[in-house]
Amino acid sequence: MFKVTDYKQHSATEFEVLIDAPRIAAKAKPGQFVIVQRNETSERIPLTICETLPEQEKIRIIFQVIGKSTYDLAKLRPGDELFSLAGPLGKPTEVQNYGTVLLVGGGVGIAALYPIVKGLKNAGNRVITILGAKNKDFMILADECEKYSDELILMTDDGTLGRKGLVTEAMEDVLKREKIDCSWAIGPGIMMRFCTQTAHKYDVPTYVSLNPIMIDGTGMCGGCRVSVGDDIKFACVDGPEFLGDQVDWDTFMNRMKQYHTQEKEAYAEVKEG
């Protein structure tokens, strides 16, 4: 089944696992995700595939502990098996040679950005990458992103690594300085929204990767629906990438709050347990 083979802690809340998943490792492309269910009583949660290791038949997942389900995943150790792992899901990123691309990642969103950075570099783009984190301890994958970036800019809220400030400030500098053909922003909803607005001022299209609540992840329930343009889209099959300009951010972020009460209850119980 889906056995965890390696485990690593990146920061106080960010963890990494390698999972034996030959079929997914062989097929996953940048931008795609899996649905993970730890135990039979667990919920199904979507997590982006950070990297595939097809020769080793493994996939690499990096996640942040934000509630009970991710808390349970953080306890995974080599040898543990997952109840269910489905993927690769969603539409892959349109990887092609755009010219110069700007990639912005925030927090654990960097794990989802990294395969796109790598893909776009390998497709011949000039790649400028901006990574943002709370402080230096929470900065993940900076070395790996650097390998596939022509320029890497690091931003932290407290200035403990790279520049102090928000990723949008670094974006402004780059956008003022040179012509960008396409950009991507992956991170918290609020960050993606502001990145989209920043790039919009310079007429640069921004792709964002939406992470709404999902259940099956295969287009069967509509739980992950988002308003894009004038239409209802299912992030699991139509996305998760959409043009940030077309996303109705208010309703997207509001729908994320739908189960806050229950999520808090479940997390409190497990932490005390």
Added chain:
Amino acid sequence: MAKRSYNKTPIREQDAEVRSHNFKEVVLGYTMEEGNLEANRCLQCKDAPCIQHCPVMIDIPGFIKQIKEGDMDGARKVIARYSNLPAICGRVCPQEKQCEMVCRLGQSKKFEPVAIGKLERLVADWSLDHPEEPADIAHDKGKVAVVGSGPSGLTVAGDLANAGYDVTVFEALSKAGGVLSYGIPEFRLPKTIVQKEIDQISAQGVKIETDAIVGKTITMDEIMSDFDACYIGVGAGTPNFMKIPGTELNGVYASSEYLTRINLMHSYEFPKYDTPIEPAKDVVVIGGGNVAMDCARSARRLGAEKVTVAYRRSVEELPARVEEYHHSVEEGIDYSWLTSPIEYIGDENGQLSGVKCIKMQLGEPDDSGRRRPEPIPGSEFIIPATTAIEAIGQGANHVLLDTFPELATNKWGYIDADEETCATSIPGVFAGGDIVTGAATVILAMGAGKIAAKEIDQYITEKKANTVNN
């Protein structure tokens, strides 16, 4: 013999007040004595119309005769020749529109038809408690892939395994069963029954691979090269939304999400199970089919004080099973007939607070022969609710179809397959069930599975004969 009773032998049910607070099965089933009594009502017609009106043509008088004679093993064997899922069909088939509708006894005044479904269920439940050793069959006639483990896929798989094929079923979810697992609630179809029936099919040698999404995890190309033939039974599981204003509000669900959370993910057992569901005092369910009934009755069991089903036609046109409609009324579900939602109203937190509806009147019959509902101007009103569930039907899921454009589809996006043979535009690829017909019933999906299994057997046999001859 005792005089034939005019009415069906009554069946024990959980008390309506008690059951509206639990997810346990409502209908408790016949005892042997009750089953025997009911079996004795059957006229044993020679040219039995009930058989003709069963989509898998079970020899109904045949198995009822065995019950009469007290030979449950014999009854099991008769049913097993026709159906792989009798415990399920006995529970969820709309018998009043099929076998029981044409029962000769029921045709005579005063008499109700024989309770065929309840008798089938009795035999099937007995059979699950008395499992047979699976027959020792060599699976060497060829390899068949079945995509989707709903009722049609399981039927194809079971029949082909019995016919000597090496069958692998690919299922996208973590549990097999399709709508039997994620759609139909526990109180109508206990999941332990579904699992036992699926286990019996596995025991016949069928391999079921869960977490295998064809088109994503495995491609159709791989399936075409690894197997002699393939059956696509992926159902019609993509929800339609009415797309009225306010659809994005919190508290608005598609029936598929609501039922998947409850049935597959056990959210009614939160926090023992991790998947949450929003508890609501007032719930509006939109639609009039079995799915709408299932949602309304589930909402009630989750603690809703008032559940209103808004249906745009009247009770006469209700497509749901009569038995389930009655159950819902007993459980306190309210109906707002001739009612169509036009907008979801939200509060300042983006949470649903009410459903704005308009009253309808029935006009001239439409293409389907049913009178077309038309809105009455100025009749708008609001039903307060913090949860609304749209149960207005589903469409084809395109995850597989988008990656397999060679396969011909019709204008509704369903697979274009021959209803007589289940053959598609591609030789060796067969399809049936809801992905061909659009959302229909469990038994019709099984009927398609029966046909497909025969055709696949014939296709592979001929293909192998030709290879040998050449």
